[in-house]
Every structure is written in C-alpha cells, then in structure tokens.
Amino acid sequence: MSTSSVDRAAGPSPQPIQQPIPQQIADESRWPGLATPPHSPLRARAAEALFRRAVKSLELRVTFPDGTTLGAGGPEAPEMRIRRPAAFFHRLGADAKIGFGEAYMVGDWTADDLPGVLTPFAEKLATVIPPFLQRFRRFVERAQPAAEENTIEGSRENIHRHYDLSNDLFSTFLDESMMYSSALFGPGDSFTQAQHRKLDSVLDYAGVRAGSTVLEIGTGWGELSIRAASRGAKVTSLTISQEQKTLADARIAEAGYSDRVDVRLCDYRQAEGEYDSVVSVEMIEAVGASYWPTFFSTIGKRLRPGGRFGLQAITMDHDRMMAAARSYTWIHKYVFPGGIIPSVEAIEQGMAENTRLKLAGMREFGQDYARTLKLWRERFLARWTDIKDFGFDEVFGRMWEFYLAYSEAGFRSGHLKVHQFGFADPR
Template structure:
C-alpha cells in the first residue's frame, strides 16, 4: 500500500497537529455554535440529493449515492461544522487539511459538489452572501509589488516540488490530448496549438508573458523564432534559463525578470499560457492594452486561459476563498466574454479562433495528482509536511472536480491585428 493511500484513508489520530509556526491558527477550529448549527443544517440539506455517500462516526449515512458512490467520511463532525460555519469557502478545505474529513476518491467526492455549486446555498440565502463572505485582502492586490509577492507564494515554493509531479516538459497548465498521446506529447500538442494561433514561425519575434519553466520558449525557438520571455518568479527564471541552455537555444531566448507592465519593444507575436488568471480583474485592461502596444501591425496573439461562465465570474469577483488563502492569492478566473470584451475595448485585435478543452484539464490534473501521491516521499524530503500534503491533495482534486463538472473550463484563443 502506498503512502498516499494510507494518508487518505487514515483517521485523525494518525495525523499530527499542524505546526503552529507553519500553519498559524489551523489546529484549533473556530467556535460558534449558532453558525455551526446553521452550517450543519445547510450541509445535510445539500448532500441529500448528491451522488455520493457521507458517513458519520455514529453510523449515519447521507447522500443519494449507492454503495459504489464516492464516500466522504466525516471523522470529527463538531470541528467540521464549526469550520464550515465560520467560513464555508475556506473551512471546507481547511477541515480536509487537518483531517476532520477524508475520502479515498477525493475528486469523485468533490465533483458532485462542483456540479451543484450554484444551488448548494438556497436562493433566498444567496442574497445575503455579500454581507457574510470575506473579500480579497488589499495586501493581495495585483500591483507590481503585490503580483511579485503573490507569485512568490506559489511558484517559488520549490522547483524540486514541481519537478516531482509534472512531466518532463515542466508545463503547469492543461495539456491537449490527441489519440494515444501521453502527457508530454499532449503538452507539446497544446504548445504547438497556441503557437499556431499566434502565427509563430521561422524569423518571428515573440514576446511570451509568463515563462513558466521555459518549455514554450524552447518550442517557439525550435521553430526558428526569437523569443523574449517575461517572468516575475526568480525560481522559475533560474530553471528556465538552465533548461533553455541545455536545449542549446540560449542565443534565441532571453528570459527577463520583468512584470508584463514594464515590457518594451515590438513583436510579431505575443503568447501567454494560463497567466491571465493571476492578473486581477482591475488590471485586465492594462494586460490587454499591453498586448496591443507590443504587437506590430498585422501581429497575432495566442492565449490559453482557464475560464468560467460570465455570471459566475461576476458573482465570485471579490470573494476570498480557500484557493486564494492557500494556493493562488490575488487570482481570479476570467470568462470568455471578459476576454473578448477586454481585447475589443483595449486593442485593435479581432478574434480569429478559439477552442475549449476542459475535460483535457481534468485528465491532466488526474495525472498530476497520481504522480504527486507516488512521489510524496520525495516531496516530503524537500521540507513539506503532512498538512501541505493534504492541502495539495485537496487543491489538485478540487481543480479536477471543477473541470470534470464543467464549472470551470479552459480555452485557447487566437487574436489577429487586421492592419
């Protein structure tokens, strides 16, 4: 039995209390009996029609799923409902991190919740949401300094961590699968697709916004392009430079530690893969305008973005969630409409092509999750503890469930300057 399967099935007694220096305040659940009772009533009402089983220590079973349905085991009901009552959008994930509940098939449990996300809270209560929910803190606003801090908290965790669960392409974004392709082949298919949308070919001068670990730059330079790639992650730049040098392409790729707002020069193509989610809604006009300014007449823009429905985006625009607190501070997922409107209002570019492949992202995340579990002993050796393990386990499964349910999607766009 693997380490990950032991951890997933284990009861709370097997989990050490969170280290207060790493996880301040997490070990002790909040205490608000009235809110906990309200949360329990809403939770019981919500799960009774979901295709899963929710089991309690006293033998109570809730949910509409049969014996084969994914099982959510609530091990410490009191702590679970107090966390849920204090702040459901944060407490649900925190309660998993500390072991108040567990699941063998975590993505399977989370998918029915994602499918019914807009109706879990009764409509008559949703009108009061703005009074009860926390908003994103001002300290996480995506100013130039704020963006650097937000990116540092996630992407500078450890290159070794990301190397452990990503494939050899080191792409941390959705693959685009063709028949019979493995993850690396599918990542290259994705890159070729977005480069095609951007019209990248021999002799192209390309600006990449968001370097990652360099694979897109390598792919573009291999076509004969000259690439300027921007990142604000020092850790990513170090490894990207090393990988580009190993590919023998240092003369064709210049990785700069530079915010997109400080970009200079003119280019035939601009490309950006899953970076817009970190821009922040109030900075989208600046992001789109920057693309327009950096493109030569007749230039093209290739974009890959996680998306959500426009009405859901508007409803979630200021919400502060578990994902913001623990994974992506300052982030917001745009809608297709927000991207199209932003490009129309801030550039001369016109939409030239688009594809959606959200189920490919669910598959990508499943593969990442499996590799994360398989490599956990190695990852633990990089200095990460059991709470981090369950946090990332929840993050990957939560994201997979979002794509599986269709609550979030991923799109590639091609925009062209008609001049």
Template sequence: MSTSRVDPTVVSQPVPDESRWPGLATPPHSPLRARAAEALFRHAVKSLDVRVTFPDGTVLGAGGPDAPEMRIHRPAAFFHRLGADAKIGFGEAYLVGDWTADDLAGVLTPFAERLATLVPPFLQRFRRIAERMQPSEEENTVEGARSNIHRHYDLSNDLFSAFLDESMMYSSALFGPGDTLTQAQHRKLDSVLDYAGVRKGSEVLEIGTGWGELSIRAASRGAKVTSLTISKEQKVLADARIAEAGLSDRVDVRLCDYREATGEYDSVVSVEMIEAVGASYWPTFFSTIGKRLRPGGQFGLQAITMDHDRMLASAKSYTWIHKYVFPGGIIPSVQAIEDGMRENTRLKLAGMREFGQDYARTLKLWRDRFQQRWDDIRGFGFDDVFRRMWEFYLAYSEAGFRSGHLKVHQFGFSDPR
C-alpha cells in the same frame, strides 16, 4: 445524529505546526453558525451522488453503496469550520483530517456540479454580508503580484519537477489519441503557437515563462523569444533548460512584470497567466498586448475560464484557493476576455477551442504522480498538512473541470492593420 463523537483513528494525526500553519489546529467556535452550517450541509448533500458517513453510523447523500464516500470524523469541528467560513472551512477541515475520502475528486465533483444551487436562493442574497472579500494586500500591483507569485511558484523547483512531466508544463495538456502527457503538452504548445502565428524569423513576446518549455518550442521553430517572469526560481530553471536545449542565443528570459515590457513583436503568447492578473488589471494586461504587437501581429492565449455569471458572482470572494494556493487570482470568462480585447486593443478574434476535460485528465495525472512521489517531496521539507493541501487543491481543480464548472480555452487574436 451526534456531532460530538470523535473517530479514534483520526485523533492521532499530528497537530499542524503553528509556525507553518498559524491558527489551523484550533477550529473556530460559533455554535449558532455551526448549527446553521449543519442544516445547510445536510440539505445540500441529500440530493448529491455521494455517501457522507458519520462516526455514529449516520449516512447522508443520494449515492448508493458504490458512490464516492466522504467520511466525517470530527463533526463538531467540521461544522464549526464550515459555519465560520464555508468557502475556506470546507478545505481546512480536510487539511486537519476532520473529514477524509479515498476518492477525493469523486467526492468533490458532485459538489462542483451543484455549486450554484447548494445554498438556497433566499440565502444567496446575504452572500456579500457573510462572505469574506479578497484582502487589499493581495491586490496585483507590481509589488503585490511579485509577492503573490512568490508564494506559489517559488515554493521549490524540486517540488514541481517531482509531479510534472519532463516538459515542466504547469497548464492543461491537449490530448490526441494515444498521447503521453508530454506529447499532449507539446500538442498544446504547438496549438497556441499556431494561434500566435509563430514561425521562423518571428520575434515573440511570452508573458509568463513557466519553466521555459514554450520558449524552447518557439525557438525550435526558428523564432527569437523574449520571455517575462516575476518568479526568480522559475527563471533559474528556465535558463538552465534553455541552455541545455542549445537555444540560449534565441531566448532571453527576463525578470520583468508584463506592465514593464518594452519593444514590438510579431507575436505575443501567454499560457494560463491571465488568471493571476486580477480583474482590475485586465484592461492593462490587454492594452499591453496591443501595444507590444506590430501591425498585423497575432496573439495566442490559453486561459482557464468559467461562465460569466459565475465569474461576476464570485469576483471578489476570498476562497480556500486564494488563502492557500493562488492569492490574488480570479478566473475570467470567455466574455470578459473577448470584451477586454475589443475594448483595449485593435485585435480581432480569429479562432478559439475549448478542452476542459483534457484539464481534468491532466490534473489526475499530476495528482497521481504527486502521491507516488510523496516520499521524495517530503524530503524537500514539506509536511503532511502540505501533502493534504496539494491533494485537495489538485482534486478540487479536477472536480471543477470534470463537472464543467471550469473550462480551458485557447484563443487566437490578430491585428487587422
């Protein structure tokens, strides 16, 4: 197999703008590492249910003619990127068109299913030497967290409005029979609010406002809500949506880090915000919840999770997702959440549900809508590299949930006092 041939249909793609995507256009050059990466890749894909095709006609993978196809157009660049840093280079190669796929989530799912075994065991012992660690400047201090959140959630309210449903929920829906996405998002909110015991007269603290839908739902039950966000863009739209719902007298959205929260509440609710906290700050996050709850209070939490051993193995790794989508993030395990609550609060686990396949379905709906609305999104100032970045991010995430590598849980905790 030659790794130097180039697919002429891909060469004409625009070169990434250096001011937006510094260093992305030029692949790293490390022949020894590239050869090693190629050998590992060929070994890994030979047992996966995919078809990997090359410009010279070579086909790898265990998949038949109907299996999802990964087309490698620029093998030399692909393997040099993979050799330099596999956890970042694989995604970067997609951003620049070194490889493409019609069924992107279908290609990525078999990789996600075998994630723990793609690298042979005798090489995994060298992981800490070869892998990049998360940079210190992305540590989730109060200032660092604001910077990290700004890089994703302050991209553009118009962008998120383009592919989310009318609820503007950017977290997994919980589908019932025949539900639309909006109905499934409301089902999810009702579930987590029930776990938190939110009812008429409740005083509620929400950690992580999003664009206001949970606050609106809680206030519609007759609760009074204080909601915390560190995204200026989200606060602007959340305030507007809350006002439009006629609930401004019942909801107070504050630009405030959870560590700076004050007061006591009957209920605390947080939906998919813990992933941005950082493992070193989990004790602070959990203890803050305990301090903010009145005796007898309840906490409703929704969190993306992964198996505990995988969490420990990847806790400090710097991946494509960190570099391009969620700097400073780490996904907890169920055990990490339960241990953290037990060690830092008086609260006891009162209920839990898992619905990871609903997240795969949610992500597919978002990605379909993102692709359908791309012409509108392009008009907000985003380029084709950004389009491929978000297609890869949404498909990569969908594959994680489809494979079971990632899950999503709702938890209910209660104070027995």
C-alpha cells in the same frame, strides 16, 4: 524527469496522504490558527442544517462516526467520511469557502476518492445555498485582502508564494516538459506529447514561425520558449519568479537555444519593444480583474501592425465569474492569492475595448484539464515520500492533494473550462 510511468503503471491508484491526520500536526508556526477550529455554535448549527440539506441530493455517501449516512449515492458511490463532526461544522459555519478545505487539511474529514466526492459538489455549486440565502452572501463572505492586490510589488509576492515553493517539488509531479498548464490530448499521446500538442496549438494561433519575434508573458519553466525557438523564432520571455527563471535558463541552455531566448525577470507592465507575436499560457488568471485592461492594452502596444496573440486561459461562466469576483476562497488563502478566473466574455470584451485585435480562432478542452490534473495528483501521491524530504509536512501534502482534486472536480463537472484563443490585428 523522464515521462513518468505513474500514468501508465498497472495496479491501484496512489493512496491519499495519511488519513486522517491528527490536528496537532498542524504546526502553529507553519499553519497559524489551523489546528484549533473556530467556535460559533449558532453558525455551526446553521452550517450543519445547510450541509445536510445539500448532500441529500448529491451522488455520494457521507458517513459519520456513529454510522449514520447521508447522500443520494448507493454503496458504490464515492464516500466522504466525517471524522470530527463538531470541528467540521464549526469550520463550515465560520467560513464555508475556506473551512471546507481546511477541514480536509487537518483530517476532520477524508475520502479515498477525493475528486469523486468533490465533483457532485462542483456540479451543484450554484444551488448548494438556497436562492433566498444567496442574497445575503455579500454581508457574510470575506473579500480578498488589500495586501494581495496585484500591484507590481503585490504580484511578485503572490507569485512567490506559489511558484517559488521549490523547483524540486514541481519536478516530482509535472512531466518532462515541466508544463504547469493543461495538456491537449490526441489519440495515443503520452503526457509530454499532449503538452507539446498544446504548445504547438497556441503558437499556431499566435502565428509563430521562422523569423518571428515573440513576447511570452509568463515563462513557466521555459518549454514554450524552447518550442518557439525550435521553429526558428526569437523569444523574449517574462517572469516574476526567480526560481522559475533559474531553471528556465538552465533548460533553455541545455536545449541549445540560449542565443534565441532571453528570459527576463520583469512584470508584463514593464515590457518594452514591439513583436510579431505575443503568447501567454494560463497567466491571466493571476492578473486580477482590475488589471485586465492593463494586461490587454499591454498586448496591443507590444504587437506590431498585423501581429497575432495566442492565449490559453482557464475560464468559467460569466455569471459565476461576476458572483465570485470579490470572494476570498480557500484557493486564494492557500494556493493562488490575488487570482480570479475570467469568462470568455470578459476576455473578448477586454480585447475589444483595449486593443485593435479581432478574435480569429478559439477552442475549448476542459476535460483534457481534468485528465491532466488527475495525472498530476497521482504523481504527487506516488512521490509523496520524496516531496516530504524537501521539507514539506503532512498538512501541506493534504493541502496540495485537495487543491489538485478540487481543481479536477471543477473541470470534470464543467464548472471550469480551459480555452485557447487566437487574436489577430487586421492591420
């Protein structure tokens, strides 16, 4: 796919997907239990009271079918339109961390500027629930299911549920580099140039140059391997997604680097050999906190003395990471099962405790991720008709739109960040 004109074109932004959709579109065979909201009057009343209290101070407008409005935003503020209040509050009452997104998926509420609505919520995330109630969260929040534990088999299933959806799906909204991670924008960069700037930066942190042997943990669709091979390196790249391996092999062959890149269907825990450099871009988020020591120690074992490690990771503040460590959220249920976002402290401590490597460099560029996600969301909406033809329904479309907007809001608000790290072996 060429560098799409979606991010350059003049005119209005693509419109959200069919708003609102009727609940019966939530096909029971595809979306079990989604069409019918839970029923818990006591919890629904409590959720409504907390919601009304929270939005009073947010810079947005919340409108109801009877014309009443909440929120601190003026006429130009982003508008959240609640279409089915009873269903909305019953979903929130049953499980706010999942029900809020599910209510959007089925059209209980909608918005023309979805990231604009979600950003104020993200900015106030730590205070939306009053402190005196937060102490009870461990009694009411769902924990991540044991079935989504990131064992070797569990990781394959978790990755399959997201990355094996369809290569065609991802090609509709990613740029021609097929990078599914934050770009690093420089002045005047196209989207693809910004993705290559990101790759060059993390490869520099890893010390990749002509003659280097490189282990990549998390192949994606092969662009980092191609970029490393173009420097004269020899790359072994690991993935547990068959769909990604198939397309990565084809793209690497088309670029002329099949003799320099070996893509293996292999878990990082099964890696062998020693390398001058290890590189991993936004894969650690899928590892799971209980497996971080194994992940870090694997890097240490696979590096030769004097080797370097380049890492790109989504991060969050350490206290928020600890508070959310066992929570089961909408993102886990519908997008990334088994995942947890680390903090900078967790990464630095994990590397110090499990390897000989020392931090040699670091940069943060979270607002570039917000921009990246905005471009992906606009491309996704602009190509929705094509995506439907791949067999995805309206509920999936609204789910994916919510995921991209939800993530963009996280970075816009500063709740989420993205860092690149360089670690070096002093030997």
